[in-house]
Amino acid sequence: MPPLEEPCKFQAFMNPTFRLRFPSTMMVFLWALFLISFMASFLTFVHPAPRSTSWHKNVRSSAHIRRPNGISVLVTGAAGFIGSHVSLALKNRGDGVVGVDNFDNYYGRSLKQTRRDLLGLNGVYIVDGDINDRRLLSVLFNTVEFTHVMHLAAQVGVQYAVENPYAYVRGNIASLVTLLEQCKSADPQPAVVWASSGSVYGAQNKVPFSETDRVDPPTTLYASTKKTGEEITHTYNRLHGLSITGLRFFTVYGPWGRPDMAYFSFIKNILQGKPITVYRAKNQVDLARDFIYIDDIVKGCVASLDTSGKSTGSGGLKNGSAPYRIFNLGNGSPVTVPALVTILEENLKMKVTKDVVDMCGDGDDSFAYVNISLAERELGYKPTTDLQTGLGEFVKWYLWYYGNPLVQNRSV
Numbered sequence: 175m176p177p178l179e180e181p182c183k184f185q186a187f188m189n190p191t192f193r194l195r196f197p198s199t200m201m202v203f204l205w206a207l208f209l210i211s212f213m214a215s216f217l218t219f220v221h222p223a224p225r226s227t228s229w230h231k232n233v234r235s236s237a238h239i240r241r242p243n244g245i246s247v248l249v250t251g252a253a254g255f256i257g258s259h260v261s262l263a264l265k266n267r268g269d270g271v272v273g274v275d276n277f278d279n280y281y282g283r284s285l286k287q288t289r290r291d292l293l294g295l296n297g298v299y300i301v302d303g304d305i306n307d308r309r310l311l312s313v314l315f316n317t318v319e320f321t322h323v324m325h326l327a328a329q330v331g332v333q334y335a336v337e338n339p340y341a342y343v344r345g346n347i348a349s350l351v352t353l354l355e356q357c358k359s360a361d362p363q364p365a366v367v368w369a370s371s372g373s374v375y376g377a378q379n380k381v382p383f384s385e386t387d388r389v390d391p392p393t394t395l396y397a398s399t400k401k402t403g404e405e406i407t408h409t410y411n412r413l414h415g416l417s418i419t420g421l422r423f424f425t426v427y428g429p430w431g432r433p434d435m436a437y438f439s440f441i442k443n444i445l446q447g448k449p450i451t452v453y454r455a456k457n458q459v460d461l462a463r464d465f466i467y468i469d470d471i472v473k474g475c476v477a478s479l480d481t482s483g484k485s486t487g488s489g490g491l492k493n494g495s496a497p498y499r500i501f502n503l504g505n506g507s508p509v510t511v512p513a514l515v516t517i518l519e520e521n522l523k524m525k526v527t528k529d530v531v532d533m534c535g536d537g538d539d540s541f542a543y544v545n546i547s548l549a550e551r552e553l554g555y556k557p558t559t560d561l562q563t564g565l566g567e568f569v570k571w572y573l574w575y576y577g578n579p580l581v582q583n584r585s586v
């Protein structure tokens with residue numbers, strides 16, 4: 175330590191204009207005090223400290239279990255399409271449910287805020303936060319002893335990945351690891367059920383897709399992040415004893431759905447008298463999807479939670495093997511996009527102009543046809559809503575929620 179009167183080495187690099195005379199001990203103390211308080215207030219702003227008393231009260235009340243042998247679930251992405259439906263179903267049967275959602279504006283916030291408000295009326299509290307925030311997760315897990323985590327938060331959308339690839343790394347990989355790290359360290363550890371994706375099957379020719387098939391190569395970045403998620407969760411199962419169930423959702427649709435998806439954007443254009451774009455695969459083959467109604471997906475999610483088995487680790491160390499499962503959740507009956515459009519036209523009693531565009535390359539999976547026998551056997555999963563009925567329910571909801579522009583001349 176140089177003698178006090180000698181200017182310390184650090185000052186040799188400071189801009190002469192701001193070079194200070196070597197401060198007295200009191201000055202050093204005051205500077206240090208200032209810097210500590212500045213950093214503390216900055217961190218409080220950027221990383222909010224544990225919430226207020228009312229925040230804890232809301233979280234605890236929302237997590238309260240009201241049925242014998244009920245479960246207490248943290249639902250990530252709870253303001254999302256599937257997340258909001260699953261949260262309500264769990265709450266209605268008497269489970270404890272706490273949601274967390276970052277309310278990102280991928281497809282606008284207002285629909286998410288409305289879903290949040292409706293869940294609030296049903297006793298489900300959604301924390302406005304990002305699961306990449308380790309402090310927030312730590313506070314949540316110190317406030318509630320979650321038995322399960324239903325991880326539905328993700329950056330979704332197949333095409334958007336081309337525009338904003340970084341959102342998929344942060345939303346589907348970084349956030350998954352942050353969440354799993356918290357689950358690993360929790361005592362007791364929760365069981366984890368999370369949203370993988372049917373798109374992991376990529377350009378596979380063997381149909382119908384089965385869980386035992388090799389899943390590569392994925393054809394989109396979105397699918398790659400979901401496939402990576404399956405590898406990462408497998409690691410946390412083997413190393414730390416987390417019970418993991420991955421659900422490969424296919425094309426989920428229904429009331430309160432996602433405006434970025436085809437069925438949703440189609441109805442908007444039809445009602446506004448605008449044309450729609452119908453993509454076709456190479457060789458002018460119609461694209462087909464395994465459309466699955468939201469109520470059937472909710473049953474699959476709840477059954478996965480109920481059969482998850484227990485995580486075995488404590489303090490991050492594994493004590494025996496824990497279940498690792500993957501299930502296809504679809505309908506098992508692919509429908510082409512033109513057929514979907516026809517059903518919408520019949521429901522609306524309107525015709526739409528279709529701009530048919532042939533896709534170049536592998537920017538999308540042309541065909542999705544799924545084998546759901548494993549979920550049927552292990553989860554008692556049985557889809558009951560066909561596309562005609564499901565789309566009818568969606569159209570009714572859409573006209574109720576947005577109003578019918580042909581009637582009220584309201585814009586969506």
Ligand SMILES: O=C(O)[C@H]1O[C@H](OP(=O)(O)OP(=O)(O)OC[C@H]2O[C@@H](n3ccc(=O)[nH]c3=O)[C@H](O)[C@@H]2O)[C@H](O)[C@@H](O)[C@@H]1O
Pocket residue numbers: 330331332370371372373374423424425426434435436437439450451452453454461462463511538539
């Ligand atoms: O199966 C899945 O895992 C994925 O299903 C959907 O992805 P996708 O099937 O591509 O759903 P849409 O974006 O609604 O597209 C459905 C079909 O309509 C086609 N499409 C889409 C938009 C459009 O304007 N025209 C059109 O023909 C797409 O190419 C696709 O074949 C969801 O958006 C993903 O989050 C989900 O992970």
